[in-house]
Amino acid sequence: MHRFANPARFMRIAEAGLPWIAAGSAGCVAAGLYFGLVASPPDYQQGETVRIMYVHVPSAWMAMFVYALLAAASAGFLVWRHPLADVAARAAAPIGAGFTAMALVTGALWGQPMWGTWWVWDARLTSVLILFFLYLGHIALTGAFDEPERGARAGALLALVGAVNLPVIKFSVDWWNTLHQPASLARLDGPAIHSSMLTPLLLMALGFLLYFLAVLTVRMRALLLARRIRALRLAGTG
Amino acid sequence: MREFLEMGGYAAYVWPAYGAALATMLGLLAASLASARARRRELAALEGRGRTRRPHRPGAAAAEDGHDAEAP
Numbered sequence: 470m471h472r473f474a475n476p477a478r479f480m481r482i483a484e485a486g487l488p489w490i491a492a493g494s495a496g497c498v499a500a501g502l503y504f505g506l507v508a509s510p511p512d513y514q515q516g517e518t519v520r521i522m523y524v525h526v527p528s529a530w531m532a533m534f535v536y537a538l539l540a541a542a543s544a545g546f547l548v549w550r551h552p553l554a555d556v557a558a559r560a561a562a563p564i565g566a567g568f569t570a571m572a573l574v575t576g577a578l579w580g581q582p583m584w585g586t587w588w589v590w591d592a593r594l595t596s597v598l599i600l601f602f603l604y605l606g607h608i609a610l611t612g613a614f615d616e617p618e619r620g621a622r623a624g625a626l627l628a629l630v631g632a633v634n635l636p637v638i639k640f641s642v643d644w645w646n647t648l649h650q651p652a653s654l655a656r657l658d659g660p661a662i663h664s665s666m667l668t669p670l671l672l673m674a675l676g677f678l679l680y681f682l683a684v685l686t687v688r689m690r691a692l693l694l695a696r697r698i699r700a701l702r703l704a705g706t707g
Numbered sequence: 708m709r710e711f712l713e714m715g716g717y718a719a720y721v722w723p724a725y726g727a728a729l730a731t732m733l734g735l736l737a738a739s740l741a742s743a744r745a746r747r748r749e750l751a752a753l754e755g756r757g758r759t760r761r762p763h764r765p766g767a768a769a770a771e772d773g774h775d776a777e778a779p
Contacts, residue, residue: 506725507711517715524728567735575724582720680732687739694746701753 476553476693483686491683497676505669512666519666521579527674528571531681532600533635535565539607540632543625552696555621558628559611560688564681566604572597584648592641593649596634603631617699 505523512519539561546554576594577587588594611624642651654660660667714721 511715517717518720520714520721521724524724528728564735567731571728571731574727578720578724578727582717680736684736684739687736687743691739691743691746694743694750698746698750698753701750705753 474551474553476556479553480686480690480693484690487683487686490679490686494676494679494683497672497679501669501672501676503669504665504672509665509669515583518579518582521575522666523669523673525572525575525579526670527677528568528575529597530674531677532565532569532572532597533638534678535561535568535681536600536603536628536632536635539565539628540635543628546621546625547629555617555625556689556692556696557685558607558621558624560685560692562604562607562611562624564684564688566601566608568677568681569597569601569604573601580648586648589648591647591649592645593638593647596638596641599634600631600638603627603634607631617696 501523505520509520511517539558542554542558542561545551546558573594576597580589581587607624607627610627611620614620614623641647642649653662654667654670662670712718712722
């Protein structure tokens with residue numbers, strides 16, 4: 470594990486994999502779009518609007534996955550003070566915010582024709598909106614200090630405290646009455662969804678995951694370069 | 708084709724959903740690539756300037772992050 474904790478070695482490995490990850494992401498999304506928009510049937514209750522699911526659900530999964538990663542990186546930073554953990558957290562937050570915004574916007578566009586409303590203040594929707602604000606808060610807080618170390622610590626604390634929101638999002642549809650439908654995939658009795666719809670859903674989810682890894686690598690590279698620029702500037706003036 | 712674009716009367720919801728997702732992901736990708744490129748250029752300029760001004764100290768910057776020297 471510690472072999473990969475060296476930033477230079479980590480970035481070398483990550484960037485060697487980058488073209489493959491990017492190509493895999495594009496391929497999965499292209500196949501997901503084909504199966505989602507062309508080769509899958511409309512839903513018997515929701516008609517063609519069910520196709521919104523193929524972007525909405527993977528976005529929402531990624532919104533939560535990225536936050537879990539942000540919280541894990543933050544814990545790693547607070548325990549080991551490793552700069553790579555801080556860089557990973559800073560790089561991941563804007564991508565997570567993007568996925569959360571996508572989940573909220575596509576959800577509203579699905580809610581209007583199916584529920585008759587763009588938005589409702591119920592447990593699922595509200596907890597995802599809070600997730601979005603947690604991401605924005607993390608971005609603002611980590612950038613608010615002249616000394617990067619202090620921003621990293623403040624952001625890590627926020628990310629860890631905000632992690633209690635993750636189980637709330639996941640179980641909100643079971644704990645409270647909500648307009649949002651309960652889970653269709655993560656069920657004890659197996660997925661309640663036909664394979665013609667499951668295929669594009671999983672393809673899009675994999676494509677989004679690979680997209681995240683690719684953009685995370687690019688952002689981490691930019692942040693590591695910025696650290697070096699800062700170090701050089703400090704060495705030059707000092 | 709026309710039928711496909713109409714999405715059973717829900718075109719006004721389905722296509723904006725896909726459009727918003729695509730715009731977000733492409734926008735984030737473009738911004739990230741631009742930022743990495745800008746930092747790379749900034750660092751190259753800084754290292755080039757440092758070399759002419761004072762003797763090169765290879766250990767000084769590399770030790771900070773355990774980074775490889777990237778400039779040729």
